[in-house]
Amino acid sequence: ExxxxxxxxxxxxxxxxxxLSCELFGFPFAPAWLSWxxxxxxxxxxxxxxxxxxxSGGGLDYAxxxxxxxTISRDDSKNTMFLQMNSxxxxxxAVYYCATDPFWPDGDFWGQGTQVIVST
Amino acid sequence: DVVMTQSPLxxxxxxxxxxxxxxxxxxxxxxNDGNTYLNWFQQRPGHSPRRLIYQVSNRDSGVPDRFSGSGxxxxxxxxxxxxxxxxxxxxxxMQGIHWPLFTFGPGTKVSIK
Numbered sequence: 001e002x003x004x005x006x007x008x009x010x011x012x013x014x015x016x017x018x019x020l021s022c023e024l025f026g027f028p029f030a031p032a033w034l035s036w037x038x039x040x041x042x043x044x045x046x047x048x049x050x051x052x053x054x055x056s057g058g059g060l061d062y063a064x065x066x067x068x069x070x071t072i073s074r075d076d077s078k079n080t081m082f083l084q085m086n087s088x089x090x091x092x093x094a095v096y097y098c099a100t101d102p103f104w105p106d107g108d109f110w111g112q113g114t115q116v117i118v119s120t
Numbered sequence: 121d122v123v124m125t126q127s128p129l130x131x132x133x134x135x136x137x138x139x140x141x142x143x144x145x146x147x148x149x150x151x152n153d154g155n156t157y158l159n160w161f162q163q164r165p166g167h168s169p170r171r172l173i174y175q176v177s178n179r180d181s182g183v184p185d186r187f188s189g190s191g192x193x194x195x196x197x198x199x200x201x202x203x204x205x206x207x208x209x210x211x212x213x214m215q216g217i218h219w220p221l222f223t224f225g226p227g228t229k230v231s232i233k
Contacts, residue, residue: 035222037169045161045169045212047222061221097168102159103216108171108180 002026002109004034004098009114012088020083020114022098027109029079031055033101036072036083038094039113048096051081066092088118122147122218124225126211132233139200141228143213148193157216160189160198161224164209172211173198200230208232 008020024032033056036048049062051072060072071084081098095113102108123146133139149158160173171180173189176196186201200207213225 039163039169044210044227045163045214045224047214047220047224050221063220099169102171102214102222103157103174105174105178108174110168110170113168 002100002107004100004109004111006096006098006111006114009096009116011117011119013120014088014090014118016088016118017084017086018088018116020085020096020098020116022081022083022111024079024081029074030076033104034074034081035099035101037097037099038092038116039097040091040094043094046094049083050101085116088116090118090120092116093118121220122215122223124213124215124223126213126225126228128228129226130229130231132231133200133203134233135205136202139203139207139230141198141211141213141230143191143196143198143225145194145196145215145218147218149215149217150193151217156192158189158191158196159214159216160187161212161214162207162209163212164206167209169212203230203232205232 003025005023031053033052035050049072052059069087074081097113099110125144127142149156156176161169163169172183172187177189188199210227212227215223
């Protein structure tokens with residue numbers, strides 16, 4: 001069974017940092033393309049960023065709203081993708097999900113989400 | 121940047137009746153490889169999102185066949201042939217060709233009358 005498990009969410013103040021993790025179970029991690037998607041209170045889904053597999057060039061892409069503040073990385077030996085979030089803003093408050101590539105024809109898998117609250 | 125719009129934004133439906141959601145993109149979603157990169161996602165209350173349809177009309181494994189997708193170019197539709205109580209939630213279209221890389225529509229809230 002393919003599962004994605006996020007962790008690392010919490011309550012932080014504006015300007016602080018947080019690192020989220022996303023571990024993949026039940027499927028080879030190295031070839032997986034993975035994304036971060038968030039759902040802010042009262043808002044719709046927003047794509048945050050994507051990590052391609054190393055064999056596909058390892059490219060990283062970010063939404064304009066988080067570029068230069070958020071960084072995606074991955075540790076293939078730990079089957080884990082990370083989202084380093086710096087200079088957090090109140091508007092970054094959301095549930096953060098990791099998911100398989102949205103156009104992967106072999107399936108669609110999401111984690112349970114991890115809550116990030118940025119508040120004074 | 122591409123802009124995705126959906127209508128209606130709120131859709132009250134009677135159980136057992138059909139429902140239809142429209143999605144429009146500001147640019148064609150047909151890729152040079154001939155594929156059209158438009159997906160539909162569902163997010164039910166208290167659940168993670170899930171993909172229902174990929175590349176316009178391909179239903180994901182486990183998705184009931186009352187859900188179907190159609191369209192081409194810039195205009196797309198998600199249809200529910202007979203709405204059930206478990207279909208309550210938000211529905212989003214999403215494009216995967218133009219920048220920003222993956223752009224969701226604003227979402228349509230489906231509720232039961």
